[in-house]
Amino acid sequence: MKSLKLLGTMLLIGLTVGFFSKVSFAQPAPPPMMPNYAVTYFSGNSLVHPDETLRVINIGAVGDVDLPTGDICVNVYVFDAAQELQECCSCPVSANGMLTYSVQSNLTANSLTGTSPTTGVIKVTASLVPPTGCSAETPGTLPSVDVLAAWMSHLNPAPSGISVTEDELATRPLSPSEAADLIQDCSDAIELGSGKATCTCPPAA
Numbered sequence: 001m002k003s004l005k006l007l008g009t010m011l012l013i014g015l016t017v018g019f020f021s022k023v024s025f026a027q028p029a030p031p032p033m034m035p036n037y038a039v040t041y042f043s044g045n046s047l048v049h050p051d052e053t054l055r056v057i058n059i060g061a062v063g064d065v066d067l068p069t070g071d072i073c074v075n076v077y078v079f080d081a082a083q084e085l086q087e088c089c090s091c092p093v094s095a096n097g098m099l100t101y102s103v104q105s106n107l108t109a110n111s112l113t114g115t116s117p118t119t120g121v122i123k124v125t126a127s128l129v130p131p132t133g134c135s136a137e138t139p140g141t142l143p144s145v146d147v148l149a150a151w152m153s154h155l156n157p158a159p160s161g162i163s164v165t166e167d168e169l170a171t172r173p174l175s176p177s178e179a180a181d182l183i184q185d186c187s188d189a190i191e192l193g194s195g196k197a198t199c200t201c202p203p204a205a
């Protein structure tokens with residue numbers, strides 16, 4: 001009888017430990033990921049080379065395409081080869097409109113260091129237009145649906161010099177922590193730059 005009681009006690013302890021182990025090691029649900037995160041690169045950025053371009057389209061997925069509710073902010077963050085943010089900006093574009101950024105003129109001509117990077121990474125996000133308008137430091141709410149499409153041209157060595165190709169950018173999920181880091185990096189760069197570190201918005205087409 002004692003052995004049966006001992007066995008029962010051990011089983012109860014085992015079940016209890018197993019239950020609390022599952023509770024203790026349960027992983028919290030990951031934060032929601034948002035769409036509209038496009039990442040690309042530039043290289044060979046020099047006035048003696050052809051210009052590279054970033055094209056971003058508002059596909060018209062939010063609001064009324066004929067009203068300002070269909071507008072979005074395109075937020076661009078430009079990093080150099082050392083992974084340091086050099087320029088950032090936020091540009092409005094209406095539904096079905098396109099922004100065409102020149103890497104030489106719009107995205108690297110006003111870098112934080114004062115020198116245009118020759119190689120780097122460009123990150124693009126989209127947000128709904130806040131009441132105060134598009135701002136790189138306070139870009140607004142991230143939409144939960146796809147709202148942008150983007151393309152980037154690249155320079156490639158060729159027998160006769162340099163050829164230019166263009167690729168469509170795949171939009172990727174954007175984590176809240178990455179979104180917050182981009183905003184903070186942008187705000188810090190603008191504050192340190194005292195007029196530098198801000199890219200310019202091209203006219204919408």
